[in-house]
Amino acid sequence: FELAQHMYEAQIMWIRSRPRVDIKALAICHGRLGKMFLNLGKKNRAIVEFDRQLSLAREISDKPEEADAFFGLGSGYLMNYDYDNAIRYLSIAQTLLNGLGSSAKYSGALRALRECYERLNKPDKMQICSDRIAEVEGETAEKIALANFKIVDLRSRLVHTAAEIEHIVEIERTTFRALHLKTMIRKWELDLEKLEADLAEQDAKGGALAKLLEAIDGELKEAAETDEREMWSYLVHDQPQIVEVEELKIRLQARRTNEIKELEHEQLITKAIQVKIKNTESDIASADEQLVLEEGPLMKHTRLDKPFRCIGLCAANTAGNEVTGTGTGGFEEFATAEGMHIHMIDYHSGSVNYVYIGGSAELGHTGVVTCVLLDGKYLFSGSTDETIIAWSTDDDRKRVRTFVGHEGSIVSLAVEGTFLASGGSDSTLRLWDKHTGVQLRIVYGHSRSILSMEIGPSWMLTGSTDTEVRVWKIGRSKRNSVTVDCTYRLIGHECSVTCVKFGQMEALSGDVKGRIFIWWLKTGQILRKCQVHTGQVK
Structure with a gap:
């Protein structure tokens, strides 16, 4: 106890020396000192410590610490045979502790009150305290029994219940070559989609050029057959205008030559895309054949053995x-x-x-x-x-x-x-x-x-x-x-x-x-x- 006293007093000095004093921690230390002095039979010193605890608890409106302080003061006065003060402080303590739901401390305060009334020879008040104690302890015993039942139930469930399998995932067993082939097939399939889109675009360009050449040939035929010196043209410029027939023939012929060259160029691009498509399809087919071998029964048997x-x-x-x-x-x-x-x-x-x-x-x-x-x-x-x-x-x-x-x-x-x-x-x-x-x-x-x-x-x-x-x-x-x-x-x-x-x-x-x-x-x-x-x- 002497060492404990020195430790608590040193802790109180340290808390008070801090720039921001922790009032709750200080109240707790004084409360523990009070309990220690009660155990040593130093009633007056205990009352002083509990009084300090009460003052600090009221300063921060801490109800649990207030309740502990009142309980301590009542216990100190009881030991000092000051039954009036003991009953006053213990009554306040039991009210606060009941409101806080602290069953064990509430029961302790009631026992101390009953002892006060017993010494004052007040059997009616003593009986009231005894009835309350029996009620509280009965509720506590019921809670303990319920908690024990839950523990037993949980233990039984833990012992007799096996973990359930939520989802089974079959791990793929494959070779690096098979994985590489799958990657390449996916890449070639994406390339094939792009090539097919490019081919469709080229077909559209080729069709537009063919229609344009057809229109040019139509105007050239009309210009060759007309007896007029001028005629309307939609192909020389971006908008329709009247052009002399001879000049129109020259311009249309020049444009026809350019458009033929452009069409031939687009046809070469189309053929190149078609070749790429054929090669890509061939690569995919070849890779599919190799993948079938890599994932065949013989290879799977070999993989599963590893x-x-x-x-x-x-x-x-x-x-x-x-x-x-x-x-x-x-x-x-x-x-x-x-x-x-x-x-x-x-x-x-x-x-x-x-x-x-x-x-x-x-x-x-x-x-x-x-x-x-x-x-x-x-x-x-x-x-x-x-x-x-x-x-x-x-x-x-x-x-x-x-x-x-x-x-x-x-x-x-x-x-x-x-x-x-x-x-x-x-x-x-x-x-x-x-x-x-x-x-x-x-x-x-x-x-x-x-x-x-x-x-x-x-x-x-x-x-x-x-x-x-x-x-x-x-x-x-x-x-x-x-x-x-x-x-x-x-x-x-x-x-x-x-x-x-x-x-x-x-x-x-x-x-x-x-x-x-x-x-x-x-x-x-x-x-x-x-x-x-x-x-x-x-």
Whole structure:
């Protein structure tokens, strides 16, 4: 109590020293000091503290603090055998507490009032208090019973209810060549539509020129047959006028020659468009034939025999408490790895939108892709070729940069802010600048492959095949370089740790035996072990 008194008094001094005094916090501190003095039997000192609490509460019109202060004052006067003041303050307290809906404190004030009346030998008033106490406690018991019933019902529903599948999406299994053929077919079909529109325009131009030549020939015939010296013409100028017949013949003949040349030119353009249309139709037909082979039964059987090694959902979507990104305008694709290639799959249709090709150093990975991480703007992939590649997920879909440094396969990735963290079979943990590819820190600690990790602004959690879970602290040195220090080694798994999850107070980890461990981070103790799966937890 002595230490508590010093702490409360120091807190009161600190609050009063601030430029803007927090009146409510000050009232709370005086109220707690009063309760402490009541427990110590220092009745007069308690009454002083509760009186200060009451003054502060009235200053800001804080009803809960006023009620507590009146309750405290009444309790202090009761202990001091001043029953008149005790009854006065406790009556006010029980009225306020009843209005605030604080059942427990209201019942406490009624008990104190009943004690006052008992000592004054007033059985009628004492009975009224007892009846009210029984009524309040009965309502409270009923509420507790109802809450317990709801908890039991919820527990039963959680235990006996399985998640329902809302929508099944069949993931398209296709080759890069098939995807490329589909892209080219779509492009050629658009080109064909444009060419057909151009051909229709050319036909219209050719028809107009043919009609014009027909009109010119008609006027020339009329000019040759007429006996008049002048005649009306609609073709020499833009508007009808009278022209001498001989001059009209010369002008019409000259225009006829020019229009014939223009018609021949337009006919050449029309033939060129027709050739392009025929070639495009031929390309589409040929691509369709190849696509039929690529998507035929034999190729499908071959594709289905190649499982996806790993999958990456968008971290930005999951941060918004959804997966598909539809509701929050997030990224509506996820990544899957097959061999050296990475497929980008549409969440809704299951169709392959793009394939990042591997197989050579110029294209991408030269080893099997072992892990993928998608954060929206970039796709990060790790491979048995000991490299990490950052890919752009924009329209260009290109390789942005390569991270080189590990001396073994990359088996886990995590990203936070500008940090990219990677764990490898070389038992090292590495931090990178994801925008530049610069290696910031090599961290040693685990003795085997780091299978799983999670990273935050100032912490990191890792699990390894060495059976350990480690908690790391990320900081900055005086020279502004990145520092990583192990703060806890969580030992308890007897097999490889396959997944980890960080909480503010606890950490969760899963292993190859299907168990989930819950750790208390403050002490490193195991709070609970749960055998929930028959295979490894991922």
